[in-house]
Structures are given as structure tokens and as C-alpha cells.
Amino acid sequence: MRRSFWQRFFSPITLFLWAFRIVVILAILVGSFRTLTAGKYAGDQWIDVIVFGLSQGSIYALIALGYTMVYGILRMINFAHGEIFMSGAYTAYFVAAAFLSSGFLNRNPVVSLLVVIAVAMATSTAIALLVERIAYRPLRRAPRLVPLISAIGASFFLQYTFRGFFGAGFQAYPDWNVLKGEVVLAGIGVLRTQAVAIVGALFLMTVLYLFVMRTKTGTAMRAVSEDMEVAAMMGIDVDRIIVITFGVGAAAAGAAGVLYALVFRQVWFFMGFVPGIKAFTAAVLGGIGNIPGAMVGGIFLGLIESAGPILFLDGLGIPSPNQLKDVIAFVMLVMVLIFRPTGILGERLATKKA
């Protein structure tokens, strides 16, 4: 069974994977080249697309934080996290609608926005803690598949609870007068709602980052994420930390829900599903368990998704490229998982025993 160096290097699977890589990269390069040389899109359009991607991406980033933190500690994909995001959006809708009808909304826009975000964060946190208590905690020691199914069940349950409570239709988000129109930053026209989304997301991410890096609780969270057993031996109340992790992630997702509703103007019970998957993609892209990674991954995903179709798909002559927006996101996901599962910034997971 002597294997020469060459035989090994060119084993069919390695060849296949290389071919795969090359095809994708070529497709991107060729497509981009052709689009850019054809000059079909004006500078304005590119900027629009980039700004949109940034705002979309920052929302993904906020949601991704929850996924990445929970996976980092419990090695569990919180399938219901998308619904937590949705609950934040719904709460925002109700509170904002109430403010709108009383006129409070437009008299004190900043205060009402803050209140809306605060209430949304509180609700989503409460729901997430309930889910953790009922559907996840009893299954902490079960084999991996069991909590996954429970999470899927929780996801369905939440979706259809909201549908049952609030109806199956789309609810239109109220118009904030002060948020209508554009604002010009550095010569670039940005929709106000998008600006709020980007700024808000960045602010929250910074707060969260500082929380995790600088506070005692944050350090405890990182310790539990590194090695749950040793952390327990150091006197950390692991259960409490897990609850806090869920809570913080949920708060971020709730806020993301508010921002999403601001930008996209509607809420419905199923809205959490696709952003949920995309946000998880973002978390994996950036390196699961890695908080800055989730942020980077989110923004990166948002940009690629937004710019991708017109950047390279169009250049390849694919009709209706925007239909395949999600395909780009998923191809990205699969590529990362195959070739660099640790993500762009590297994963940070609880260590397994040797």
C-alpha cells in the first residue's frame, strides 16, 4: 500500500473539493468583472446596495450574537431564536402603534423609540427565558439530537402562538415622521431608517462586547464557554450564567426585531424564519462562539447578499438575479463549513475532553 505523494495529493475527493472551490471563485470573479466592465449600474446604485447591505447585515449581526453565544456554551443551535427576534418586532409594533394613536410617537420620537426598544428587549428576553426553562433545561444532558428537536418544536410553537394571538396577516409598522426621508452622511444619501438601524446595531454590539469583555459576569460567561466544568469548580453558578447568556442574546435579537421593523415596515408571524437561518449563517461565517465574529459575519453576509446578485450573478447572465440572493448566502454558508468551519475569525467553543 505504498502511496506516493502525488497519489495522495490528487485523491478524488481532494480534486473534487478543489474543483468546487475553483468553480465558485471563478464564477464570482468572472461575473464581477463582466458587471463592472459593462458599467450597467451607476455609482449611486452601488452605494444604495452597499448601504442596504450594511443595514441588513447589522440586523443579522445582532441576531447572530444570540446564536453564537448559546452555541458557544451549550453546543446547541437555538432554533427558536428567530422567533425571539420576531417577538421583539411584534412588541415594537404594538407599542409603537399605541404611541402613534396617542400622538406620543411624533411628539417625542426619540423617547418613544427608546421605550419601544426597551419593551421589545424585555419581552423577547422573557420569552427566551421561558423557552430555556421549559424546552431546553430539562434536556441539558441528553444526546445532541434531542434538544435540537425540542428547539424545532419550540420554534413552531412560538410561531403559531403569535399567529393565534395576533392573526396571520402582515401588520404595517407605523410611520415615524422624524424617520421619513434621507439623511446625508459624508455625501452619501442614507435612508433615515437605515441609518438608525446601523447606528443602533453598532451601539448595541459595542455595549454587548464591553459587557462580555469587561464585566465580571461577562468574564464568567466566557469562562463557562471555555470549559463548563472547570468554571463550576471555580464557583461560578453555571445555570445562572446560562440564563444570562440566553437573556443577553435575546435582548439583542429583540432590538434587532425593532430595527428590522423600522427598515422593512411590516411584521408577520413567520418573519423570524429566514432571518434566523441567515443569522446563524452569519454566526458560523464569523466563527461560532466568537462574539466579534458574529458581528463581522453578519455585516459581511448582509453586504454579500445585497451586492452579490448585481455584482456577479448579473455578470454571469443569470436572469432575475435577486431571486438567488438567498442562494448566495447559503453557498457562502456551505463553503465556510466545508473549507473553513472555524469561520473567518475562528471559533471559540467549550472544549471537549480528550
Place this chain on the structure above:
Amino acid sequence: MITRRPRWTSYLGIGAVTGGVAVFLALVGMVETFSRRQIIVGVISLGHALLLLTGLASGYAAGRRAGRPAAALGGGVLAGAATGVVVAAFVVLGTSVDFRHMFVASSPGLYDILTFARGRAGLPLVVLAWTLVSVVGAGLALLPATIRRPAFAGAVTVIFLGLFQELLQLTLQEGTVQTLLRGFLFTGDGLLPRGALTGFAVAAVGSIASWRWGATVRGRARSMPPRSRRISAYTALLLAVIILFYLPRIVGEFPSQVLVFVGLFTLMGLGLNLEVGFAGLLDLGFVAFFAIGAYTVALLTTPEKYAIAQFSFWLAVPVALVVSLVAGVFFGLPILGIRGDYLAIATLGFGEIMRLLVLSDFLKPWLGGSRGIINLPKPIIFGYEFKEFGQLFWITIVASAFIAFVAARLRDSRLGRSWMAIREDEDVAEAMGINTVTSKLLAYGIGGAFAGMGGAIFAVMIGSVFPHSFNLLVSINTLALIIVGGMGSLPGVIVGSLFLVGLPELLREFAEFRYLVYGAVLILMMIVRPEGLWPEAARARELHAEEAPAPAAEEALAAVGSDGEA
């Protein structure tokens, strides 16, 4: 174990939580929708039955907690009263403030149901009713199992008869005996009181009988010599086949459609079982192979412009099988190195990519885009056309049997063992000389082929293929049903399919709550019975092993302690 006498506040807690559940059921719309249906005509509606069950469960929980009769009844009273108060408060709130713009279910009709149409004046009655129900529930907890079990069986049967009354009435439409039975048990919309009592009695008696003689029968069966055991097993199997053969005729058109769905999902479940149950490969993109099988058949049989060729169904199916197998291997190649949850996500990604590509305008010229491919001819053999669901059901049965056979044969073989080793510990499996690449690719390929067969039958059943049918939900459904049925076990797949696919389809009128209940059932099953409804014996031992701590650990500790040098 030290038994603590539960504090009385805990009963209030149980009651309050139950009240919350009742309010939840009201707000989510179940109470009102269910109330439109009568279980026992003129006596109790489904909505009230739901509330009744909730109250009973609460009282039962309280009773179990207490243990002693006096405390149990007292606890029941407390719990029931608490629930009643919560519900009453809800009614007061709901009738004073109009929440309708927010909670769509908050209608006057709902509050009528909750207060027995007596409005605010009926609130004391409400509290009393909940208290009584709760006390009864507590009482049930005190009853010995010999009474409890038949009562439970009887109640379940009554509910079952009431829920499925339409179906049953359809089945009992022709023939003198059937019509008489039907007239006796049912009336237009539901059970008659005498029907309910009969059902209850029969089920109760049956339960007692199975309890008294079940053990003896089982023991007798086990002690039979292997030869006669095999003969009886085969006879049972033959009987089952005959019943299945006639089943579509008996139940009618719509249930036959459901039967085909159950059969298809069983097929899919068996395929996914190979990947997940045997080899431990979490595949959430399984629907992609289902789609490939369906589209292959579509492209090979349709008279429309997309056709690649014009084969008969019987020729197209083996082609679809081969194509799905190759696809399975092809998609398996890049993900060979991925494990665990990441594999689940990667396969999910693949599945979604497939769906989106098939749906897109990009591939429309070949695959029909969102309009799909239509006008697929039904299978014909020797002039006999399989156009009704019942006939398609036979094809599904044969296919499932074939696949179950293949799965069973493979499981008890060198390949099957290599899969299980990979599932348990992939690195060690490799160290034992297993070529994990080949093994995994075989799992993906064969599993994919099974799904492809399902897709092929699905395509001709519907007569067309649309991309919307091939979504993530199908993969999740399949995964859920093999887990709820019992992973790795072949009868478990059938049970899972019946419960998670068959039941919801049959209960179409409650479709808006389907996924709500589905989600709750999944969570509940995982907490209470993760090994599934019909598990492989090994699995059940595995999942409840934590109840008996491994003797190994204790010995190891003892050894380290006594050996000063270690």
C-alpha cells in the same frame, strides 16, 4: 428520599399555571374554534372538553403531589380555585377593555364560552366549576391504577370517536350492520350520549382485559418455540398486508390520500433513518433527494415541453433511483469532513440551495420555474391505471416494504455495523479499519435513493411537481417523525408517520393549530419519552441510562483512592 409535605402555596401555583394555560388556549383561538365542534352532541363541545381536560390535569397534578387523600382533595380545591380566579380575572379584563385589535381571539363569543353564556354574573359559577373539576382530577390521582387506567382508556376513546366522527361516519356508510352502528353511535355532527357511553364502556373493558390477560398472552407468545413463533409472525404480517390492501376501499377517498402521505413519509423516514439513525449523519437537506426523484420522473414522463424523454412510470422510477443515489454521493462528497451540528446546517444549506435554484427563473427553461411541471401521467401496467389514491397507496406499500427490507438487511451486516460505529465514534471507527469515506457515501447514496423513490411516487400522485412542495419543512417533518416514532427502529418510523403526518392530515379542520400542537408535542416527547413511541430496545435503555449511574465510574474512583501509587 426525604418526603416533604408540599406547602399549600404550591397548589395555588399549580392552579395559577393552569389558569395561564387556559388563558393561553383562549387567546390563541383554540377554545373558540373548538367550541364550534361538539363531541357529544348537546352535552359538551370540544372547546369545553379542552378546558375540562386542562382542569382535570391540574387537579391530577395536585393530587399526585399530595399523596394523602385529605391533602389531595384540599390541594385540588386550592388549585381549582386558583385556576378559576385567573380565568375569571381574564374574563373581567377582557370584557372591560377591548383587546380585539391586538388579540384577535378576544371576542364576546369567547367570553360567552368561558362563562357558560352567563356573562359577568356567571363568574362565581366559573370558579366553582373549575374547583369541582380540579377536585375530580385530584380524586382520579387517588384512585388505584386498576380504575384509573380503564377510565383513561375510555375517555381517550370517547374523544377519539368524537374527533373523528366524520371519518367514521363515512366509513360506516354502506351495509346494514354499518348503518345501524352509525345510527346508534352518532348523529349528524357528533356522538350521541349513548354512543359515548358505549365507546367508553368498550374501551374500559378492553383496557381491563388487556391488563389482566395481556401479560399471560405475551408470556405465552414468548415461550413458543422459534418455529411456531416465526409462523405466527408471518401470519400476522400476512394479515396486516391483507388489511392494508383493503384499507383504502374501506375508509374512502380522502383518508386514502392521507394514507398515501403517511406511506410516503414512511418511505422518507426509512431513508433518513439510514443516515441519521444508523450512521449518525444529521441530514436536514433530505428533501433535496425527494425533489430530485420527483423531478426526474417528471422530466421523463411529462408530455410537456420540458420532457427529456417519454418513459413509462415503471422505467422512470429506477432511473430516478439511480439519479438520486448519484446525487446523494455527489452531495455527500464535499461534506464528508463535516460533523455533528455543522453537518445539519450544511445539509440544510444544500437543501435550500436546491429549492431556490429549482424555483428560480435561471433554471426555468429546464425545470419549469415556479410553475412547475404538470400533466404527469399516472402509472399504467398492463392496461390497469393507478389513478386513485387507494391504488397509489398499494404502490407506496410495496415500495415501503422493499425499502424496509433493504434497511433491515443492511443493518445486520458489515456495512450496517460500520455505520453504527461511525455514529458512535467516527475516529475510533476509522481506527478499527473502516473506510469512513466509503461508508458515509453509501449512507448518503442509499438514503438519497430511498427519498428519490418517495419523490417519484409523490410526483405521479399529485400529477405535477412544484418547487414549493420541496421545502425545509419536509426535511424537518421527516426528522421529527423518525425521532418521535423511535430512531433506528423500523416500526417506529411507521408509528411516527401515523402520528405526525397522518393525524394532522386527518384533523384538517383544525389546521390552523396544527403546528402549534406539533411544536408542543415535539417538546413534550423529548422531555418525557425521547426514545420515541416504539423504540429499539437498546435505545430506550440508552436514554434512561442516567437513572442507573454507570458502575464503571464508581469503581474507578474507588481504585484511585486505594492505590497510593496511581
Place this chain on the structure above:
Amino acid sequence: MAILTARDVTKRFGGLVALSDLDLDVEERSLHSIIGPNGAGKTTFFNCVTGFYRAEEGRVTFDGLPLEGLRPDEITQLGIARTYQNIRLFANMTCLENVLVGMHVHLRSTWVDALLRSPRMRREEAEAYREARRLLEYVGLKGKGDLLAKALPYGEQRRLEIARALATKPKLLLLDEPTAGMNPRESMDTMAFIRRLRDDLGITILLIEHNMRVVMGISEIITVLDFGEKIAEGPPEQVRNDPRVIEAYLGTRRIAGVGA
């Protein structure tokens, strides 16, 4: 003749050097132990031999064949088997199934044979089951074939792991701390068993051990590692008295003079 030779083997993990220019020869049919403080690189060496790790530098040759670049399953086919420091059985499979997996390499029927239940397959399976039972009996687990592996007590799990490794019909058996967690009596039994393995089956045994009584008791050659380097090698009496070894590893002078 050396059945396993390692030359200049170096293994790095990022900045950490686990093995450094290691030279090691294992004579055929010998009982060879590797000892050293925790973190010395012993298990890393095993992993390099079995193909689980790829050494950055150096070569490992088995029976004249170079092992570099081979997959673990190919290396097992050549005749190297191992057990693990933390028992890694297939916990939810029965004892019999665990051993049968070990025989994977030597069974020839394919999945097509399995589907058709060809006579060849049936014969092979029957023979395999017989052989597996025989192996279980040999390690003292007679009659326990249908128990789940994780239901066994600790000592029996270790023996099952050995049975599984033996099923691959190895020429070289790597045992990673076979007596870990055992009380003195069990350790002595295991020691005798290992010696019997070598004598009955003619295989070469390379073992990692911490229990000095066992090491001094059965080893013909001992290699001592510390920080990834070989610091001593030789028969037990020589190693026992080597000052470098005493200092690095044994710490006190109360060594295996206890080897009664």
C-alpha cells in the same frame, strides 16, 4: 528485527512541541513500555503511529512500510491496533457488535452481498460471530455478548476494548494506559493477561503506563519520554536506576523497588 521504527519524529501543535526528534525502535514480539510524566508526548506518539496525527517531521516505518500519509483505516489494515486512554468503546452497541466492528477489515462481503444474503455472506457472518464470541471468552467476557458496552463495569470495558483491538488481527498492539483506574489486584491480572497475549498470539505490544509495578513487572524494554524527548531507554533495571529518569519522572526514590 524492529517491527516499528520511528526516526526524528517531530509533532507540533501551534507553538507547542509535543514530540521532538524522537527515535524509537520496537522489536518484534517484544513487550515495550513507554513511560513519562503527563504531557510527555506518549499518547501523541501513539496518535502519530496510528495516523490520527500527521507528524511535521520524521518517518515512522512499520514492517518495512512507511506510514506517512496513510489513513488510519489503512494503517489498521497493515496490522496496527490500539486501545485508548479514556475508554472509547462504541457505547450503545453490544459487546459482540463492538468486537465485530473490529473484524471489519477481515470481512470481505459487500453491501450487495448483504442485501442478497448470499451464501458467502452468511458463512462469513456466522464465522465472524463465532470468532467474536471466542475473543470475548478469551478476554474473560464469556456470555456477555449481548450486553451494551456501556453497561459493563470499568474493568470489563477495558477488556472489551482489547478484544475489539484483537479482532483486527494486529501484529502490533498499542495499549494506552491499560490499567488506569484499576485497583492493584486488577492491575496484576491485566499485567498477566498482557503477557499472555504476547505469548499466545505472538504479537508485539507497545504500552503506555503510569503504574510502575506493572511497567517494571512485564516490560522487556522501557522508553522514557519527557517534554517530547527520549531521555532514557533500556531494560527495567537500567531505567529504574537512571538518575535522569528518577529526577524527571519518579521524583522520589521510593520507586518500583516495591515490585514484589
